[in-house]
Amino acid sequence: MQQNLLRTLGLAALVTLPLACGDPKSSSTSGPDGGAVPTSKMTIDLRVVSSDPGIAVVRANLNDGKSLGSSYRLDGGDFFRACVNGVCRSMADNDSVSSPDYIARFVFQPGVDYVVAFNREGSEDAPDSRVVLPPSFTIVTPANHQQVTDGETVVVSWSPTGAPARASLSYDADCPQPSGSDIFSSGTLSTDLNADGRESVRIDAILENARSSATSAITRCSIDVTVSHELQGRIDPAYGDGTARGIVSREVNLDFIPR
Numbered sequence: 001m002q003q004n005l006l007r008t009l010g011l012a013a014l015v016t017l018p019l020a021c022g023d024p025k026s027s028s029t030s031g032p033d034g035g036a037v038p039t040s041k042m043t044i045d046l047r048v049v050s051s052d053p054g055i056a057v058v059r060a061n062l063n064d065g066k067s068l069g070s071s072y073r074l075d076g077g078d079f080f081r082a083c084v085n086g087v088c089r090s091m092a093d094n095d096s097v098s099s100p101d102y103i104a105r106f107v108f109q110p111g112v113d114y115v116v117a118f119n120r121e122g123s124e125d126a127p128d129s130r131v132v133l134p135p136s137f138t139i140v141t142p143a144n145h146q147q148v149t150d151g152e153t154v155v156v157s158w159s160p161t162g163a164p165a166r167a168s169l170s171y172d173a174d175c176p177q178p179s180g181s182d183i184f185s186s187g188t189l190s191t192d193l194n195a196d197g198r199e200s201v202r203i204d205a206i207l208e209n210a211r212s213s214a215t216s217a218i219t220r221c222s223i224d225v226t227v228s229h230e231l232q233g234r235i236d237p238a239y240g241d242g243t244a245r246g247i248v249s250r251e252v253n254l255d256f257i258p259r
Contacts, residue, residue, distance in 0.1 A: 024100055027062065028076025028122055036122030037072060044235055044242035048114045048131040051249045056108045056133060058082040060091060060116060061101045065241050071099045077121035082106070084114045091116075110135045114246070124238045131233035133246040134165035139227060147255045148223075152203045154254065161197035162229035162248075168192070169199050170228070173256075175210045175221040183218070185209040189225070201225060203256065221256035 031037040043065035050056045060080050062072040073093070074080070080091035082104040091102035106114070110133045118126040140157045148154060156169060169189040176182050187209065190199050206223055226249050233244030 024071045024073040024096075024098065025064070026076070027072040027074045027078045027120075030072070031123070036076065036078075036120065039118070039120065039124045039126050039238045040240045042072065042239055042242075044118075044126075044129065044239050044244075046116055046129055046131060046233065046235065046242065046244040048133055048233075048246045049249070050108045050133055050136070050247070051251070053136065054108050056084075056106045056114070058091065058104045058106065058114055058116060058131075059101050060118075061099060062118075063099075073100045074102065079119050080104075081117045081119060082114060083117075084109055085112055108133065108136065110248070118236070118238075126236035126238035129234065129236045129239075129244055131244050131246040132231055134162050134229040134231050134248045135160060136248060137162055137227075137229065137250060139250050139252045142252060142254065145253050145255055147257055148203050149257055150204060150207075150259050154201045154203065155198055156201055156225055156227065156252070157198040158227050158250065159197060161192070161195055163195040165229040165231050165248075166191065167195065167197070167227065167229050169201065170226050171201075171206050172224045172226075173206055173210050173221050174223075175207075175214065175218050175256075177214065178216055178219075183210045183213050185213070203254075207256065218256075218258060220258075223254040223256055224251050225254060226251045 028036045042062050045061040047059045064070055080102045082089055082091055084106050089104040091104045094101045094103055113130045116129045137158050137160055140159055142154050168191045173185040174182055192199055228247050228249040231246045235242045235244050
């Protein structure tokens with residue numbers, strides 16, 4: 001069963017996560033009277049993602065929870081630490097100018113807790129946020145680099161189905177233009193509501209956005225279709241708000257040539 005969702009990644013971002021704007025704030029000096037920001041006033045975006053076989057990336061971002069708000073950069077002794085099956089690692093700043101994420105890499109382990117602790121000097125610790133990854137899976141159809149054209153519908157199938165994880169499909173299209181510039185288009189496609197491990201993808205639906213932005217006829221496109229399996233995790237109650245998600249994703253490429 002296919003459920004049409006938002007067609008552009010930009011619109012999807014607006015309804016899923018608060019957007020950071022401007023320089024990040026200090027976690028230890030941006031609170032009341034120049035002190036630490038209370039943990040209860042922070043929102044965490046915690047993800048454990050496996051897009052490559054055998055690897056899991058733990059990624060955390062702290063922000064003020066406001067649309068067009070600010071992220072927090074950890075300082076003053078504040079730090080993240082992630083553990084899985086007794087192996088623990090400190091999470092490193094990705095050095096983003098505006099929206100710092102804190103990252104640690106582990107061996108992929110489905111079905112067990114990835115535990116992320118936020119340790120603080122000037123406010124309450126948040127020691128127990130947890131995320132579980134769904135099992136690994138393989139895209140069965142279509143074949144990688146399968147050629148597609150206008151009017152086609154491609155069945156994307158995978159095994160195992162991932163249930164009870166939520167399975168959804170998204171795409172990224174890159175369409176070169178004769179001028180030398182490329183047209184990029186991204187968006188969500190559908191959710192596998194009946195958990196049967198297969199979804200039909202209309203090629204024309206993917207090309208709609210690219211064609212609306214093209215200055216000349218599109219002669220070819222490279223389309224990456226991503227299948228994601230997602231389980232909801234649990235954030236520590238010390239945070240004011242947030243989300244925790246475990247995501248396993250796999251990608252297949254389609255080569256579009258118009259009729």
